[in-house]
Amino acid sequence: xxxxxxxxxxxxxxxxxxxxxxxxxxxxxxxxxxxxxxxxxxxxxxxxxxxxxxxxxxxxxxxxxxxxxxxxxxxxxxxxxxxxxxxxxxxxxxxxxxxxxxxxxxxxxxxxxxxxxxxxxxxxxxxxxxxxxxxxxxxxxxxxxxxxxxxxxxxxxxxxxxxxxxxxxxxxxxxxxxxxxxxxxxxxxxxxxxxxxxxxxxxxxxxxxxxxxxxxxxxxxxxxxxxxxxxxxxxxxxxxxxxxxxxxxxxxxxxxxxxxxxxxxxxxxxxxxxxxxxxxxxxxxxxxxxx
Numbered sequence: 001x002x003x004x005x006x007x008x009x010x011x012x013x014x015x016x017x018x019x020x021x022x023x024x025x026x027x028x029x030x031x032x033x034x035x036x037x038x039x040x041x042x043x044x045x046x047x048x049x050x051x052x053x054x055x056x057x058x059x060x061x062x063x064x065x066x067x068x069x070x071x072x073x074x075x076x077x078x079x080x081x082x083x084x085x086x087x088x089x090x091x092x093x094x095x096x097x098x099x100x101x102x103x104x105x106x107x108x109x110x111x112x113x114x115x116x117x118x119x120x121x122x123x124x125x126x127x128x129x130x131x132x133x134x135x136x137x138x139x140x141x142x143x144x145x146x147x148x149x150x151x152x153x154x155x156x157x158x159x160x161x162x163x164x165x166x167x168x169x170x171x172x173x174x175x176x177x178x179x180x181x182x183x184x185x186x187x188x189x190x191x192x193x194x195x196x197x198x199x200x201x202x203x204x205x206x207x208x209x210x211x212x213x214x215x216x217x218x219x220x221x222x223x224x225x226x227x228x229x230x231x232x233x234x235x236x237x238x239x240x241x242x243x244x245x246x247x248x249x250x251x252x253x254x255x256x257x258x259x260x261x262x263x264x265x266x267x268x269x270x271x272x273x274x275x276x277x278x279x280x281x282x283x284x285x286x287x288x289x290x291x
Contacts (some may be wrong), residue, residue: 194233
């Protein structure tokens with residue numbers, strides 16, 4: 001190359017115009033483990049796979065790293081309200097198959113609690129009882145409460161009722177239990193001819209349990225809606241402690257990297273609005289989102 005030869009020759013004849021090359025190293029970037037925040041109360045909305053990815057992302061970004069009672073560290077945010085609608089189909093990145101869901105549903109809806117476990121959701125919903133009632137008394141007098149039958153009767157008589165509530169927390173058993181139920185309350189309301197179901201989790205493993213929980217709760221909602229002869233509305237889940245355990249962090253990061261940008265689309269808030277205006281002093285276009 002003629003240009004390079006010219007430069008090389010000029011350098012040899014005029015060395016005082018040149019200096020030895022200096023290698024400039026790229027500044028090391030500080031790795032931020034997580035963004036600390038005092039914010040509580042996060043709202044997400046969409047189909048099941050969208051809601052799940054959004055909550056995983058929120059916990060990984062803003063979760064406080066702390067200990068847990070299971071011997072693992074966790075990242076935790078508080079009070080995530082999810083409005084789940086539309087598609088509840090199983091996606092390829094869920095990590096399980098339809099057969100796995102059916103197995104979980106059989107366990108979820110079973111009224112019979114195996115002796116080796118402290119509770120099942122099916123037992124608490126369909127065969128609730130109390131610690132102080134003897135086994136003999138239960139058997140002789142059928143001393144059990146089918147909360148779901150009660151819910152159907154309540155809403156059949158009064159579709160406007162605010163008393164269609166089922167509890168899964170039994171203070172006689174759970175206050176000192178090492179494995180109390182994570183799902184503690186479910187409420188049903190009929191609005192515009194649709195059955196809405198609100199589920200409260202005191203503790204929610206977002207990576208390990210959220211999807212199966214949501215699929216089972218959706219099946220429960222559909223079952224009750226069919227008995228009431230109404231349509232199925234949104235499924236609402238409030239996760240009071242939304243967390244991801246440390247042994248899942250790498251898997252979650254990989255999942256978000258592969259699927260978050262591909263599966264999530266911008267959706268406007270139906271209950272909010274945008275205000276666009278020009279700040280003359282700053283010479284900026286301002287966009288504000290109002291609820």
